[in-house]
Amino acid sequence: MPETFSPFENSDAASAALADALAHTLQDALAARARATLIVSGGSTPEPVYRRLSVTDLDWARIDVVLADERWVEPGEEGSNADFIRRTLLTGKAAQARFTELKSAGARPSDGLQTTGARLAALNWPADCAVLGMGDDGHTLSWFPHADGLDGALSADGARVTAITARPSAVTGPWTGRITLTLRALEGVKLCALLIRGDAKRAALEEALLPGPVEDMPVRALLNHASLDPKIFWSP
Numbered sequence: 001m002p003e004t005f006s007p008f009e010n011s012d013a014a015s016a017a018l019a020d021a022l023a024h025t026l027q028d029a030l031a032a033r034a035r036a037t038l039i040v041s042g043g044s045t046p047e048p049v050y051r052r053l054s055v056t057d058l059d060w061a062r063i064d065v066v067l068a069d070e071r072w073v074e075p076g077e078e079g080s081n082a083d084f085i086r087r088t089l090l091t092g093k094a095a096q097a098r099f100t101e102l103k104s105a106g107a108r109p110s111d112g113l114q115t116t117g118a119r120l121a122a123l124n125w126p127a128d129c130a131v132l133g134m135g136d137d138g139h140t141l142s143w144f145p146h147a148d149g150l151d152g153a154l155s156a157d158g159a160r161v162t163a164i165t166a167r168p169s170a171v172t173g174p175w176t177g178r179i180t181l182t183l184r185a186l187e188g189v190k191l192c193a194l195l196i197r198g199d200a201k202r203a204a205l206e207e208a209l210l211p212g213p214v215e216d217m218p219v220r221a222l223l224n225h226a227s228l229d230p231k232i233f234w235s236p
């Protein structure tokens with residue numbers, strides 16, 4: 001495992017360490033700039049991190065929270081990452097944060113790129129922190145293996161947001177239409193955290209660390225990036 005791999009005894013310990021690291025990074029950012037940017041993912045693993053952060057003393061009114069990726073569903077519909085973030089992070093003290101969603105009007109994810117791109121352009125970049133997850137299939141954000149749109153997502157010099165059509169799998173569920181931040185949107189982020197839990201994900205991570213096509217396990221784009229230096233928070 002790389003030096004940046006930190007194993008914790010349990011999910012609680014990993015969540016506490018990550019929440020603490022995020023709070024410190026955000027505090028430093030707010031000391032230096034008017035606003036800070038926090039990128040957040042869905043999935044069940046980060047929920048305890050968000051619950052801890054939501055009650056942490058920070059000048060939340062100066063923090064922009066932005067989704068890493070979204071299923072092409074409306075708020076209120078099953079699968080909405082925006083709803084999940086509202087429920088778990090944007091409560092308590094963190095309710096003061098400004099939230100940037102990725103979903104917009106339009107039938108397909110590609111219809112919303114201009115609108116969402118304009119929303120993102122209004123934020124402070126590079127982002128300060130990113131909380132990312134990983135699936136057993138080696139995806140992160142909505143960078144699914146061999147998805148349509150994956151090239152655009154992994155291009156370091158393209159847009160900050162792109163549309164994805166994933167190959168249906170047990171991991172994607174029915175939600176194959178996605179909108180996702182790109183590798184370019186992560187460029188320069190100060191704390192890029194990959195939060196993973198369980199032996200299956202540890203095995204997937206070990207596989208992703210071996211040489212191989214990025215299309216097979218797109219998390220490799222993060223792991224092999226020259227400067228992103230993702231910090232891996234793992235617990236059983």
Ligand SMILES: O=C(O)[C@H](O)[C@@H](O)[C@H](O)[C@H](O)COP(=O)(O)O
Binds near residue numbers: 133135140171172173
């Ligand atoms: O968009 C999705 O289909 C999921 O949100 C997915 O990206 C999830 O984040 C990872 O699979 C990790 O999920 P868990 O944390 O629940 O294992």
